[in-house]
Amino acid sequence: MECTTHKFHAMGTHCQLFLYANDSSQGEALIIQAEAEIRRLEAKYTRYQENSETSRINRSAGQVAGIRVDAETAALLDYAATAYLQSDGLFDITSGVLRNAWRFEQTTLPDSDVINHLLTRVGWHRLQWESPHLTLPLVGMELDFGGVVKEYAVDAVVAICRDQGCRHGLLDMGGDIGVIGPHPDGSPWRVGIRTPWDPDRAKAIIELSAGGLATSGDYERYTEIDGVRYGHILNPKTGWPVQSMVSVSVQAPRCIIAGTASTIGMLNGIKQGKQWLAELGLPYLCINRDGSLAGSFSTDS
Amino acid sequence: MAVTEKNNTTLSALMAASLALPALGGAAQAAEPATDVSASYHFSHYHENSVPSSKLARGGSERYTVKTHQVDLKAPFLFTDSDIELALQHETMSGASPWYIEPDLNGKPVVVMSGATSSQSKRLINEERNSIQSKLNLYRGPHRLSLTSGYSKEKDYRSIQAGLEVAKEFNQGMTTLEAGAGFTNNTLNPTDAKKYQRKSRYHNHETSLYGGLTQILNRHSLLQLSVNYSQENGFLSDPYKFVYLGTKLAPDSRPERRRKFALLSRYRYYIEPLDAAVHVDYRFFRDSWGIHSNTLKLAWHQTLSHGWKITPSIRYYDQSQADFYLPFSYIGPPSNLYSSDYRLSPFGSISGGLRIDKTFGGWQFALMYEYYRSGARYSLNHVDVEDPALVDFQVLSASINYSFGQ
Numbered sequence: 176m177e178c179t180t181h182k183f184h185a186m187g188t189h190c191q192l193f194l195y196a197n198d199s200s201q202g203e204a205l206i207i208q209a210e211a212e213i214r215r216l217e218a219k220y221t222r223y224q225e226n227s228e229t230s231r232i233n234r235s236a237g238q239v240a241g242i243r244v245d246a247e248t249a250a251l252l253d254y255a256a257t258a259y260l261q262s263d264g265l266f267d268i269t270s271g272v273l274r275n276a277w278r279f280e281q282t283t284l285p286d287s288d289v290i291n292h293l294l295t296r297v298g299w300h301r302l303q304w305e306s307p308h309l310t311l312p313l314v315g316m317e318l319d320f321g322g323v324v325k326e327y328a329v330d331a332v333v334a335i336c337r338d339q340g341c342r343h344g345l346l347d348m349g350g351d352i353g354v355i356g357p358h359p360d361g362s363p364w365r366v367g368i369r370t371p372w373d374p375d376r377a378k379a380i381i382e383l384s385a386g387g388l389a390t391s392g393d394y395e396r397y398t399e400i401d402g403v404r405y406g407h408i409l410n411p412k413t414g415w416p417v418q419s420m421v422s423v424s425v426q427a428p429r430c431i432i433a434g435t436a437s438t439i440g441m442l443n444g445i446k447q448g449k450q451w452l453a454e455l456g457l458p459y460l461c462i463n464r465d466g467s468l469a470g471s472f473s474t475d476s
Numbered sequence: 477m478a479v480t481e482k483n484n485t486t487l488s489a490l491m492a493a494s495l496a497l498p499a500l501g502g503a504a505q506a507a508e509p510a511t512d513v514s515a516s517y518h519f520s521h522y523h524e525n526s527v528p529s530s531k532l533a534r535g536g537s538e539r540y541t542v543k544t545h546q547v548d549l550k551a552p553f554l555f556t557d558s559d560i561e562l563a564l565q566h567e568t569m570s571g572a573s574p575w576y577i578e579p580d581l582n583g584k585p586v587v588v589m590s591g592a593t594s595s596q597s598k599r600l601i602n603e604e605r606n607s608i609q610s611k612l613n614l615y616r617g618p619h620r621l622s623l624t625s626g627y628s629k630e631k632d633y634r635s636i637q638a639g640l641e642v643a644k645e646f647n648q649g650m651t652t653l654e655a656g657a658g659f660t661n662n663t664l665n666p667t668d669a670k671k672y673q674r675k676s677r678y679h680n681h682e683t684s685l686y687g688g689l690t691q692i693l694n695r696h697s698l699l700q701l702s703v704n705y706s707q708e709n710g711f712l713s714d715p716y717k718f719v720y721l722g723t724k725l726a727p728d729s730r731p732e733r734r735r736k737f738a739l740l741s742r743y744r745y746y747i748e749p750l751d752a753a754v755h756v757d758y759r760f761f762r763d764s765w766g767i768h769s770n771t772l773k774l775a776w777h778q779t780l781s782h783g784w785k786i787t788p789s790i791r792y793y794d795q796s797q798a799d800f801y802l803p804f805s806y807i808g809p810p811s812n813l814y815s816s817d818y819r820l821s822p823f824g825s826i827s828g829g830l831r832i833d834k835t836f837g838g839w840q841f842a843l844m845y846e847y848y849r850s851g852a853r854y855s856l857n858h859v860d861v862e863d864p865a866l867v868d869f870q871v872l873s874a875s876i877n878y879s880f881g882q
Contacts, residue, residue, distance in 0.1 A: 250497045257493035261486040307617050331499030340783035432490045
């Protein structure tokens with residue numbers, strides 16, 4: 176079996192699908208279906224298109240009657256509700272409006288009144304969610320599925336490939352990784368975790384044969400104001416960027432769980448984040464500010 | 477840092493919520509209307525082994541052969557959040573069936589088959605049965621309401637049924653509760669009624685109730701429990717069977733009421749490293765006729781590459797006899813109820829099966845084979861007299877399914 180590679184751009188990131196197909200027609204069919212599924216989810220949940228499901232939901236903000244969502248969106252909302260609850264309110268898909276205060280090209284800190292005003296529009300607890308009925312009671316509230324949909328898309332593609340009998344392959348969507356199965360000889364995929372200051376060299380190599388891996392970090396988007404570094408990961412309770420590790424990578428049975436866990440790890444800050452991850456019990460790897468590694472992965476560095 | 481599992485509730489909660497995501501083959505499908513049209517065709521060939529000459533008194537040794545053609549359709553229905561399932565079946569039956577049991581010269585029971593006498597020749601059966609069944613499912617959030625109906629017609633038999641089912645999911649789809657009720661009305665018009673000492677028309681009806689619970693235990697396992705209760709009233713005897721009572725042949729005579737109770741449990745365990753699943757099904761049954769039975773079925777579902785799947789299975793069954801079961805009697809009967817139907821006799825059975833599935837784009841193909849053997853030797857209990865009409869059979873079936881819009 177030969178490994179087919181398919182590279183494309185979707186959901187604002189570079190995607191690479193590596194497949195060992197039984198024959199070229201199966202490989203081609205899987206690539207088409209995988210990309211179609213990712214594009215379907217992108218079109219459905221993007222914030223940037225008027226006719227997306229996310230836009231439809233956000234347009235309903237302030238309408239007392241609320242709206243009815245389909246089963247897939249309902250399952251994603253249920254998932255988000257679980258993540259909110261399990262993170263004590265840190266993982267919150269309503270926190271996107273805070274972006275209006277933190278533009279990462281700015282050179283001054285935002286006004287605390289602006290943040291406080293935006294915070295009145297943030298909070299999963301402010302929603303009324305009775306599946307399949309959703310109400311965003313306040314004008315200006317917004318949902319952002321960005322924190323779950325890319326990982327969900329990774330898992331969906333893995334499920335499609337496995338359903339069709341493909342047992343060897345990997346999908347990488349900008350560091351969110353789903354494993355269809357190991358190489359045909361049984362050897363695991365070797366995935367590099369990059370460092371912010373040396374993006375061409377892997378800081379650590381993680382071996383994966385199944386499940387998913389996701390990394391959350393603020394090394395890609397941050398701003399420095401008066402010598403203090405502000406990342407793009409915002410605490411939905413304070414409205415301020417969290418001071419945390421450079422990145423957190425988590426391995427989980429599914430990419431969506433890896434993504435949620437790495438985000439919650441980051442949101443909890445340096446000390447509590449590591450404790451939360453250790454208690455979660457999934458293999459994880461943190462890159463500290465000084466470049467040192469911490470976590471429960473056995474890695475080659 | 478060492479890995480601890482203190483916070484495992486968090487992981488289980490996230491895992492459970494992710495399992496409900498539809499693109500990941502989630503449990504949310506239970507309360508999800510069909511969005512594509514799917515159609516399937518199923519053919520099966522059921523063949524009963526001949527009666528061995530040592531157990532045959534008179535008549536042909538050939539038994540039943542049944543060929544079944546079935547077409548299933550599932551499609552979205554007129555309203556949103558609904559779908560409809562239709563099943564059309566055409567069956568042809570040929571062969572002969574046990575008529576009654578008599579003792580041979582040594583007092584050993586032997587079977588007399590239908591068609592043994594000229595007046596019986598019409599019972600050398602060539603019959604057909606047609607049936608249609610429909611199910612309309614309405615979905616609203618985690619609720620499902622289904623209305624079922626069915627009609628089945630044979631030359632001497634007509635059956636009409638209707639039912640209602642409700643299901644509700646809880647717990648982000650991890651738990652499903654179901655309840656249902658059904659009613660069936662049957663009319664029998666025995667052919668050659670006079671020769672069989674029968675009326676030309678009989679009725680019976682059955683009312684059934686059931687309740688079920690499906691619980692996803694974790695991402696590897698699932699448990700289903702259900703309880704069924706039903707009651708049949710009316711003419712429940714077999715109009716074509718007799719009982720040998722020494723001086724005469726008496727028509728099969730069973731109680732006019734039968735209450736049945738069954739408890740089913742199904743357990744599924746997915747073995748991730750092998751990409752295989754173990755299914756363990758157990759059924760306990762008892763009825764007011766004195767029959768109690770146990771069924772255990774084990775199946776191994778093995779996924780292979782290239783869209784292939786192979787499923788070997790084994791099933792064991794054991795039942796006690798009905799209170800009024802009587803293979804034959806030299807003198808008059810102990811009561812006015814008696815039947816020598818082998819299905820009411822004490823026996824055990826064992827069957828083995830193999831199923832092969834292949835998925836190819838929107839197509840699914842399946843080929844199944846089952847071999848079934850029954851007898852006193854398979855029973856857990858001591859059987860005094862083995863019914864000579866106990867049957868061995870084999871079934872070969874094939875199906876093809878296509879989902880449009882994939």
